[in-house]
Amino acid sequence: MIELDDFSYAYPTGSRPALRSLRLAVPAGQLCGVVGPSGAGKSTFAHALAGFIPHALGGETAGRVVVGGRTVADTPLPDLVRDVGLVLQNPFNQISGVKFTVREELAFGLENLGVPQEEMVRRVDAVLAELRIEGLADRSPYQLSGGQQQLVALGSVLVMRPSVLVLDEPTSQLDPVGSGQVFDAVRALHRAGVTIVLVEHKLERLAEIADRVLVLRHGEVALDGPPATVLADPRLADWGVAGTRYTAAARLARERGLWPEDRDLPVTLDAAVAGFRAVTGGVESR
Ligand SMILES: Nc1ncnc2c1ncn2[C@@H]1O[C@H](COP(=O)(O)OP(=O)(O)OP(=O)(O)O)[C@@H](O)[C@H]1O
Ligand SMILES: [Mg+2]
Known part of the structure; x- marks a missing residue:
């Protein structure tokens, strides 16, 4: 692909x-x-x-x-934008600057493609619901917080249904709730087969x-x-990339002899829990 x-x-x-x-x-x-x-x-x-x-x-x-x-x-x-959607790091750069409401902003790309009005409304409503930003529909794109702009920028790409x-x-300016909305949407798109x-x-x-x-x-x-x-990978730190908190916790545990040398370090919560359970013999702390 x-x-x-x-x-x-x-x-x-x-x-x-x-x-x-x-x-x-x-x-x-x-x-x-x-x-x-x-x-x-x-x-x-x-x-x-x-x-x-x-x-x-x-x-x-x-x-x-x-x-x-x-x-x-x-x-x-x-021709490329029909198939490939790019959500920019700075959402401000993604706003068209020619639309007065979020709803119009989301419809902008579809308008340019000549998508019929009814279909446009359907797609915009679907994206507003999917990203849980219905409440922003009538606001000005310029009067949003950075996080809200980030959701709108994502929405303006999602309406195009890129493959x-x-x-x-996409979550650099979002709090954990907003980030969760974005990750949920990404997960759903992944399930739907989007690359x-x-x-x-x-x-x-x-x-x-x-x-x-x-x-x-x-x-x-x-x-x-x-x-x-x-x-x-232990080299990530040398390269200026902080690993996950789960890897960090297990690495500290390993330094104290609480995580076996031959057990891989975890990168998810589930793997960390499974690992700590195994090394404590399944004994839960009180
Ligand atoms: N428009 C530009 N003109 C000239 N050089 C640029 C431009 N944009 C980025 N660069 C340079 O290209 C290199 C890669 O930049 P890039 O923005 O792709 O990094 P990044 O991994 O996205 O960084 P960050 O995590 O800060 O977003 C850097 O050396 C940067 O200074
Ligand atoms: Mg960058």
């Missing part, structure tokens, strides 16, 4: 390439998490998948990005839902594999 074929990219003003010789494939329906320190190239990667690179941002590319069988560089952006969804830190690339710092959440995690570092793939392996 998504293929990067020795893909490199340098921004017009960049002195060094932001992405270097990426070779990877994300099969249809996979939920691929992306993590890495600040400046690693996560947002650049997201923009390259959605065609903003090279179409909107210019710069120099080498190699290819292929999404849904189409080479991104050879496909006009208006590939790229989310760049998802999710850049996310909340590794505890990512570990629960991702099929696979990529670690980017200096524009290269440093690690690629199942979340349980990648997120427990």
Whole structure:
């Protein structure tokens, strides 16, 4: 579904390439998490998948990005946005600036595609309900909190029903409740078969839902594999990526001899609980 074929990219003003010789494939329906320190190239990667690179941002590319069988560089952006949705890291940049209410904002992309009015209303209502933001429908997109804007930005992409969804830190401005709404929506889309690339710092959440995690570092793939392996890798800390709290707790326990050397460190709550149960012989503390 998504293929990067020795893909490199340098921004017009960049002195060094932001992405270097990426070779990877994300099969249809996979939920691929992306993590890495600040400046690693996560947002650049997201923009390259959605065609903003090279179409909107210019710069120099080498190699290819292929999404849904189409080479991104050879496909006009208006054609790409039908299939590939990108939720930007800064939701403010996603607001059209030409609509007065959230409802109109959500309908904007569909209007541009010429979707009939009735269908438009149906889709917008469905997304408002799915993200539990019905209460924002008549508000101005500019009079929302950062978190509310983030939900609206996600909504404006979801109404397009993309087969590939790229989310760049979609919960960075959200509290735990708002983050939960986003993760619920992502989980539902994953179940519905949408191919998802999710850049996310909340590794505890990512570990629960991702099929696979990529670690980017200096524009290269440093690690690629199942979340349980990648997120427990001890090198993450050296690279400036804090692991999950479950891994941290088990690592401390191991230092004190309370977690066996030969038992993998957990990345989810369930794995942590199972591990601590096993080492305490199932004895619950009072
Ligand atoms: N518009 C731009 N022009 C020039 N260089 C840029 C531009 N955007 C990003 N860069 C550079 O490209 C590299 C990768 O940046 P990118 O924004 O992709 O990192 P990131 O992993 O998303 O970081 P963060 O976690 O802070 O969002 C950095 O060195 C950054 O300074
Ligand atoms: Mg970024």
